[in-house]
Amino acid sequence: MDRKRSKAMSDMEQADAPPYHLQLARMFAERRKADLDAPLCPVRDVLDRVGDKWTMLVLIALAERPRRFSEVNRTIPDISKRMLSQTLRTLERDGLVLRSVFPTNPPSVEYRLSELGRTVFEPLTMLVRWVERSHDAIGTARKQYDTSP
Amino acid sequence: MDRKRSKAMSDMEQADAPPYHLQLARMFAERRKADLDAPLCPVRDVLDRVGDKWTMLVLIALAERPRRFSEVNRTIPDISKRMLSQTLRTLERDGLVLRSVFPTNPPSVEYRLSELGRTVFEPLTMLVRWVERSHDAIGTARKQYDTSP
């Protein structure tokens, strides 16, 4: 709180920044009064999507290249058409995915990442890397917890 | 796939690395055959937690300093004891949170982040920043989607 901090560094840099857990704590401390747990909280809003069963898989399915509805379905075999449709619609509504209809016969519809959609992959990749770095430690912790008293 | 890439740079650096969405796409492409959608997939496993209703809020509640059970409860007023207890237990089991019982009377129990627990905040902060950068764009996209045909 009262630690001296050199302000001489580029303030884009995190050279002397507080550790991440304290950064986040402060971000949320300021926000709490108003809307942390409110349904409007944009962070919760996005976190809910990230954590939901299909959104991530659908985004990843579209990461490499645009795909048609049934292509995506084949990429994720155990998603129902209902859920795939709903997930894609939400992603389109949020502007992460673009939808193009080609009036061929039979009709074909192509889904692709938007510019904004591509940008999610940066933080997401960070998260996946954390998982890869940590999942051994987590596994060990679980084993230990489960075999304890 | 076959683009020339200078290997002269530090391979810790991402100077000439492919964009994140392609990185992730490849990570998962390799993994898909085995266990992408399997319940064992560690990424899905963690993502489920990140997206669940309370885990993030509890972690943030513990970010600044250790807290007792009822302190956390006051920090997150709308969580039930049942859910708080369950969330804390899961976090403890995963080794992200440490639990210390002090045999005072009445008993007091303190929860705090483990070393591993603190490390989650780096990727999480990235994600929160992405939300802050993007939520205007998302809001605009939604408004447009909702007022369209």
Next chain:
DNA sequence: CTGTATCCTCATAGATACTG
């Protein structure tokens, strides 16, 4: 204070059938 046990409800996703 720090939980657990039990019951109950409501939302979400799966299955199935149908349509442009």
Next chain:
DNA sequence: CAGTATCTATGAGGATACAG
């Protein structure tokens, strides 16, 4: 092919009561 409509079932989470 690309969806929507309807129905049902499962399970997460709230309420309440109780316990160490």
